[in-house]
Amino acid sequence: MNACTLIAKKERRALLQNQRGLAWLLAYSGILSAFALLLISNQELSLLDNAQVVYMMAGTVTAAGALIAVIMGADAYAGERERGTLVPLLTAPISTVELLMGKAAGLASAWGIMYLLAIPYLWAVGAGGQNLGQAIFYLGLFGTPVVLGFGYLAMALSARSGSVMSSLLTSLIVLLFSASPLLIGPGLRNSAVGKALDAVNPFSGALNTYDAVIIDSDPLTSQLGRLALVLIWLGLMFGVARLSARRPVFR
Amino acid sequence: MLIDANHLALTLDGNTILKDVSLHMKKGDVYGLLGPNGAGKSTTIALLLGLYSPDKGHLQRFSEQDTDIVAIRQRIGVMPEFAGFYEWMSAREYLIWYAGFYGGLQAQPDSLLERVGLSRTGSQPVVQFSRGMKQRLALARSLVHAPELLILDEPTNGLDPRGRREIHDLLIELATKEQVGILLCTHLLDDVERLCTRVGIIDDGRTVLEDDLEHLLRGSGRPRYRLHMTDVPEGRPLPPLVHLLEWDDAWWTFEVDLHKGMTMGKIWEDLLIHGWSFDEIHIESNTLEARYLELTGTEKPAQQEKAA
Amino acid sequence: MKHFKYLLTSLLLLSSSLATAASLQLQLQSDTANPTHPTMGDWMHFNSVITNTGQQPIEGLVAWISLVEVTPGKEQPMDLEDWSAHKAVTGTTLQSDASLQTQWPMRLIQSGDYRVVISATDRNNKTVFTSPTLQFHVAQKPVVESARILPVALGIPLLIGGLLGVQKFRRRHKTG
Known part of the structure; x- marks a missing residue:
């Protein structure tokens, strides 16, 4: 087993076997459950409302995943530094790139677990409505680069x-700044500054x-620009993390 | 040579940490790296491990051909000062996982754990370990791949006297039987006197002394120790090489002849075998401590220990 | 006599105005393939025929579809944004006696009673012509079901909580 796989395996186990990791997953599922339970009171949603709910669930999954x-x-x-486990990693016969790749793969598998956990929630709120399949597919396609990009940004800052x-x-x-256009509402988003921010903001893009x-129900072809935006974000953040x-800092 | 480092200099973020550090070690050496806080000991270790690259000087680990740092690390075992672990893993799981970086464990995990005195706690999560147990596990971690060079930063921190003695015995065994080179970075001069064959003192980023311990101590006269006796050893013979100078109630002062291959640890053992029972050792003049203070001037290192 | 002059002038003006005014006739029918009992999520298509019954060609014809909810107590015009992407026909020229056939697709988003109507006007005239209305009922389809949500929303946190408990138990067991 190579070093990268070893580290990724440890990271995945830390999420699934460590109490702290499981507590994070519990918090994540708690957010999604709370949102889903809010919908039970409203039985007569229109298809539009339902699509809106699926959209909001996908957005919530992306936000919680990014968090x-x-x-x-x-x-x-x-x-790792604060717990004294970084030095043993840095002094092991592995390169810093392997270490980063292992960490990055660990983060990706953690998101994979969160993504899998999100699918039942999307199904629960969206099975009777429209575009559930699209929601699951696009959450994977756009949510993955956005979530991992934020993770790599934090990783870069953590190493630095x-x-x-x-x-x-x-x-x-x-993350809050990226999500701010959504918080400040459509009025401000339609201003010139809001539009400019939307154009470069991967979170808004997703x-x-x-x-x-x-x-x-727009087709993928109409979303290629935004796909490029989130992929550039992912590449950029991975590059920053690699640098x-x-x-x-290990002392 | 295991390490051939000459005139190393390093500046980090505009601060000159190392100005002129030299260090030479060969197989089987137990090298005591000493110096006041902030002198540059840890940075020197980081340089040896390739965590930094020197700005100046020549640094060779193993041979001139060994330049790939990943391959070099494959031959070095490291015990950092702060022993951290993934505490949700058991000791055995952790060792097996960590050995994966070196291509797997060179010995059975249980025999390794037994070697460091953790044989009965291998399946216990590390979170339940005491500080001393973590120190032992850190030592086991540094040995997972049977290294040629062992770098230990304050290895006996947090250990009780018995634990210290056990770790000392293990290190002596590694150095003498397996010819492992051991670089020991410590504040405890007693540990150095007991274990080391060679010593280097760093002060303010410079190597101010590097010598064989025996030569160093003999060169400055016979080392002198004051021992606190737990009972009056009347009529008991002294072991060879130990000379009684004076006594005052329970405090007895001795001079010691250090011959080649003889360590202070062996001297204390001989005294105990001859029926001399003591619980405290104070280092007097003509010792490493005196030399250390003379060279570094500022800080007085830990100078006493409870005898095991 | 004076009054007769005024009357004559008015009639002349009116007749010239009528000669240039557009005249459109609009027909609207539900597509034969439409479901007889439409439910939320179904598609419906409406076929319209707009005929220029005037003597002059009509330029710059604009025709659009409107939807009005007439559910008792909820009477309101609907925003078609999410119901249909095909909301209007614009810029068409229609010769005298010529017809324009258009199909208007619509996805039924919400339950209730609705009335659909096609309207048309052109660049030069202020008159808006409308088709007869068609009324239909959209049946409710439950889109959020507690039977689906409850097991997921409670089950997944319980599952993870259970894993946490097992971890704690195993840790205690190892200690013991």
Whole structure:
């Protein structure tokens, strides 16, 4: 088993066998459950409302996934440093790239678990409505780069700063800023600044795509620009993480 | 040679950490790396492990041909000062997992755990380990791949006297029987005197002394120790090489002749065998401590220990 | 006599106005393939025929579909945004006696009673012509079911909580 696989395996086990990891998954499923349970009271939703619900569930999964990815990313280097487990990794016969790849693969498998957990929720709220299949497909296609991108950003900051608190706070601020167009409502989003922000914001990109494909049934071809945006975001953040992880703070 | 480092210098973020550090080690050496806090000991270790690259100087690990740091690390075992683990794993699971980086364990995990005194706790999650147990597990981790060079940073921190003695015995066995080179970074001069064959002192980023311990101690006269006796050893013979100078109630002062191959640990054992029972050792003049203080000036390191 | 002059002038003006005014006739029918008892999520198609019954060609014809909910107590015009992507025909020229046939697809998004109507006007005239209306009922289809949501929303956290419990138990067991 190569070093990258060993680290990825450890990261996955840390999520599924470590109490802290399971607690994060419990919190994640708690968010999705709370949202799903809110819908039970409303039995007479229109198809549009239902598509809106599926869209919002996909958005919630992306946001919750990004949040957990940020926490895991911030912990990736700085948490290991603070717990004294980073030096044994750095002094083992592995390169810093292998270490990063292992961490990145661990994060990807954690998102994989979160994605799989999200599918029953999407089915539960969306099986009677429209575009459930699209929702699941596009959550994978657009949610994955957005979530992993935020995780890699946190990982980069974690390697660079050596502090969980500092990297977590900075990443959360970026995540909140990215989600802000959604919080401030459509009025401000239609302003010139709002539109410009939407054009470069991967989080908005993913949510706008969910809106377009789940509610409006738009085809993939109309979403290629946004797909490029989220893929560029993923590539950029992985590049930043790779640069930072070349010489992580370990003391 | 295991390590041939000459005139290493390193500047990090504008701060010159190392100015002129040299270190030479061969197989079977137990090298005590000493120095006040902030002198550059840990940075020197980080350089040896390839975590930093020196700005100046020549650094060779193993042979001139060995330049790939990943391959070099394959031959080095490291015990960092702060022993951290994935505490949700059991000790056995952790060792098996960590050995994966080196292509698997060189011995059965249980025999390795037994070697460091953790034979009955292998299936226990590390979260339940005491600090001393974690120190032992850290030592086991550094041995998973049967390294040629062992770098230990404060290995006996948090250990009780019996634990210290057991770790000392293990290190002596590794160095003498398996010819493992051991670089010991510590504040405890007693540990150095007991274990080391060679010593290097770093102060303010410079190597201020590097010598064989025996030569160092003989060169400055016979080392002198004051021992606190738990009973009055009247009429008991002294072991060879130990000379009684004076006594005052329970405090007895001795001078010791150090011959080649003789360590302080062996001297203390001989005293115990001859029926001399003591529970505290104070290091007097003509010792490593005196030399250390003379060279570094500022800080007085840990100077006493409870005898096992 | 003076009054007769005014009357004559008015009649002349009116007749010239009538000679240039567009005259459109609109017909609207439900497609024969439409479900007899439509339910939410079904597609319906409406076929319209717009005929220029005037003597002049009509330029810049605009025709559009409107949907009005007439469920008792919920009477309101509907925003077609999510019901149909095909909401209007624009910029068409229609010769005298010529007809324009159009099919209007619509996805039934919400339950209730609805009335659909086609309207048309053109660039030069202010008159809006409308078709007869068609009324239909869309049956409710439950889209959110507690029978689906409850097992998932409660089951998954319970499953993860159970895993946590097993971990704790195993840890205690190992200690013991």
